[in-house]
Amino acid sequence: MEAVLAQSTGFFRERPAAxxxxxxFSAVWVHRMEERDVPPIVITPDATIDLQWIDGRFRVAGPDKEPQIERPAAGATIIGFRFRPGAAAGWLGVPAIEIVGGRFALKDLWGTRSRALSDRIKVTPDLTDTVRQLEETIGLHTHGRAALDPQMARAFAAMDDGLPPETLLVPFLLGRLAMSERTLRRRFEDAFGYGPKTLERILRFHRFRRLQRAGGASTALLAIEAGYADQAHLIRESRRLSGLTPTALPHS
Known part of the structure; x- marks a missing residue:
């Protein structure tokens, strides 16, 4: 069975975090699979880290550098809490570089401490009630904790918006953050799981995806607007990060 992009199958909705x-956390999302054979789904790198609830267990989905294939069961429901940029390491107590490309049970990272969260969730067929329980439980662990790294959050925001053409990324960040290059790389790896240039590549691709969904221009023009050198550059990166050409990507 041919793999499809994650949000192209089943029911997917997200909203801002409470x-x-x-x-x-920036968002809460729900992805419910069809009650039949589910195709393998492709998770494209998007520079995010999620805390997920699947089959009565918490799972951490680390930041990806390349597409990941997952095979959820028919009828499975995944509830996700997307960390704000620069917040996951502080909340989890684990540098993001240690979970790059990984899918970990929370108990593998926290040991028996994870039961303080999972034991509070009562199994129920009511999805709305399950989301409410999860929000309340995660909120108890989050209240009063300063998990966000403000400097890394600002750096992420500047890169996500897109830097002016011809801007040299690392010198720009060194000037903006007032730190050594060695410290810059360490801080990026702790917060995001990889260095500035890898993060820039992933954010640029998702900037193109946002522009593409908005429509109204040719792929060649959107490539330039997103920050690619040309359309050929975009095609190479799209294949590398999603396995598809830009025109084959779903526009919804």
Whole structure:
């Protein structure tokens, strides 16, 4: 069975995180698979880290550098809490570089401490109630914790918006953050799982995806607007990060 992009199958919805979680998490999402054979799904790198609830267990999905293939069961429901950029390491107590490309049970990272969260969730067929329980439980662990790294959050925001043409990334960041190049790399690896140039590549691709979904221009023009040298550069990166050409990517 041919693999498809994750949000192209089943039911997917997301919304901003509730007020009590918003300092650490940016969004809450639900992905429910069809009640039949589910094709393998492709997870494209998007520079995010998620805390997920699957089959009564918490799982951490680390930041990816390349596409990942997952094979969820028919009818499976995944509830995800997306960390704000620069917040996951502080909340989890684990540098992001240690979970790059990984999918870990929370107990593998926390040991028996993870039961303080999972034991509070009561199994129920009511999805709304499950999300409410998860928000309340995660909120208890989040309340009063300063998990966000403000400097890394600002750096991420500047890169996500797209730097002016011809800007040299590392010198720009060194000037903006006032730190040595060695410290810069370490801080990026701790917060995001990889260095500035890898993060820039991933954010540029998702900037193109946002522009593509908005529509209204040719792929060649969107490539330039997103920050690629030309359309050929975009095609290479799209294949590398999603396995598809830009025109084959779903526009929704």
């Amino acid at each position: 007020a009590g979680l918003a300092g650490v």
